[in-house]
Amino acid sequence: MNIIEYSEKYAEDVKDLLVELQTYLASLDKRGVLVLKENYRDGYFSYVTEEVKNHNGKIFLAQLNDAIVGLVVCKIFQGGGESEYTTSSPKVGFISDLIVREDLRGKRIGHWLLREANDFFKANECEYTQLEVFSPNAEAFVLYKKLGFEVNCLYMSQRTDKLHICRSIPKRRCGGIIKKKHSDRNKRIQRALKKYDKEEKALLKAKKNHG
Secondary structure: OEEEEOOHHHHHHHHHHHHHHHHHHHHHOOOOOOOOOOOHHHHHHHHHHHHHHHOOOEEEEEEEOOEEEEEEEEEEEEOOOOHHHHOOOOEEEEEEEEEEOHHHOOOOHHHHHHHHHHHHHHHOOOOEEEEOOOOOOHHHHHHHHHOOOOOOOOOOOOOOOOOOOHHHOOHHHHHHHHHHHHHHHHHHHHHHHHHHHHHHHHHHHHHHHHO
């Protein structure tokens, strides 16, 4: 497997992978907010390539037997907007999209793409590598934690007609709601960890047998 830089001849491969990523994320979103729109394939591809250009970034591709099987989208940010007033404005390498073809997940391709992205950021004197992960995507969360990423910020949402107002609910009940949500999320993460460890052991065993 090789990690290569994006060029225009791989445009359709990149579009395929981005569509696969969006389809997967949409399938995890119980709210129905994340969707695959008709104009997503070409529209989001144009948006991503323009963003990469505007933010001194790169797109790296995982190539296996001449097929493009994964990608990582890298951008570089420093200061601007709210961060000018609220942070020390470190130079940050931001990963906006990471996807490995579904039938090849668990083979460490994502690790190689992340390493390439991190090396690119280091070469450009970024202090941090940063990314966002969709909360229901427990397997991705586990992968990033295993690679040393730490949770620094949580974005939360709730429908305005379903917000739990604790002043109208007994404290024990309100606390129970919060604890249950944390418990469900932890169970998903634990299941993902077990699956990840199982895949890792199987991969190591296969390498040993072929080695």
